[in-house]
Amino acid sequence: MSIQVTVWNENVHETTQPDIAAIYPRGIHGAIAEGLQELLGDQVQLRTATLADPEHGLSEEVLNNTDVLLWWGHIAHDQVDDAVVERIHQQVLAGMGILVLHSGHFSKIFKKLMGTTCSLAWRNEAERELVWTVAPSHPIADGIAQPLIVGEQEMYGEFFDIPAPEELVFISSFAGGEVFRSGVTYTRGRGKVFYFSPGDQEYPVYQQPEIRKVLANAVRWAAPQQAQRNVPEVSNPALGWFTQKN
Template identity: 60%
Template sequence: MINVTVWNENRHEQINEAVRKVYPEGIHGTIQSFLADDFQVRTATLDEPEYGLSDEVLNSTDVLIWWGHVAHDEVSDEVVQKVKERVLNGMGLIVLHSGHFSKIFKTLMGTSCDLKWREAGEKERIWVIDPSHPIASGLGEYFELEHEEMYGEHFDIPVPDELVFTSWFEGGEVFRSGVTYRRGNGKIFYFRPGHETFPTYYNKDVQKVIANAVKWAAPVERERPVYGNAKPLEHLTIS
């Protein structure tokens, strides 16, 4: 069974009653609950020792799900480096919503990861751009969220390896809302929806996307390539 760790900074839930009403068990608890039937799932939060991301936790995680917003800078560079190394060694990483500004995502992307935004609770229509992709399995041509925060282009990320979803918003903007990358042995999926004051993670299509992404991002069974100076495999005839 795939071992999943759901990481959430868990700050909005502590200070904002509106968020607590939507996610009484925290965003991490809600995601854990809908994944628990198919995966081995644990949670980790910012205020735990080592941010809940000890070597033991990271080394036993197949796929790490990351939600952060107001406390990105509180995650130490040391832990970010450890997460990066785990991704390069094969751990899958799923970055949700405002996690686009997390240290780990920006480090792996090498860009600002900036974008336009507007918090108006408008409709979002999420179009399936790659219907053959495993992350889109079981979805229709599109699905809609009645109320969401708008993210708009330009999204300052590298050209994705795969564009799975594109969003259209009631205000007219569009956004690359589901993109994949490979880094080392690891696979990365960024998925846009998930503003903390809206019940996005109760939506069945959103849940399906995240569950599909966990399966897609799970590690392959192989060692990381060896780099550096290499001895020849065959006898060299040159002097």
């Protein structure tokens, strides 16, 4: 059965800034979806959604039929409806995988999942980023060069205010000497969470084959194993779960 994938992007830069549109003529979501299709083929069924779509393109029906959600946002975090965020959160707890990308670290959904500010240090001077694999046996790192080189990228650096990752897959280094936990995983409820930082809108990072390979690996990793998802109710145990002796 194919993995049902929804690629979400706020799509604001591409529709308001011609220089960004020139880099991503089909939007960042289009570039990401293209890479997944190239690498995963009939392993996935893809849809894209943006901020301007009704319900941001993330209705109950769409999310019920999404195994893995990819999230890219930057300048419009505050415009994402809280009801949609709650809807996504419940789906993750029920088993939907989510990949949060680059400046999505400051999205409502990632902060809700992490329970921290998710703030970090940053500097945008088109620096080279070296992405070092620190968990070479992890499925997300399968086939990834050591190091993965991004020629021009926005610098993200520590301190990154996130909980201690369950798995640290990638660490990045930059020309200024900074390092950053650029690929981390978590489990929330039944859902898998992967944050991956390379991918600023000003650089064609999502057209880079190695980055596309990371995302394809992550989609396979994050896909739920169960065909149906549900969130256990927080309630008293059902009567009869044990036998009480008089």
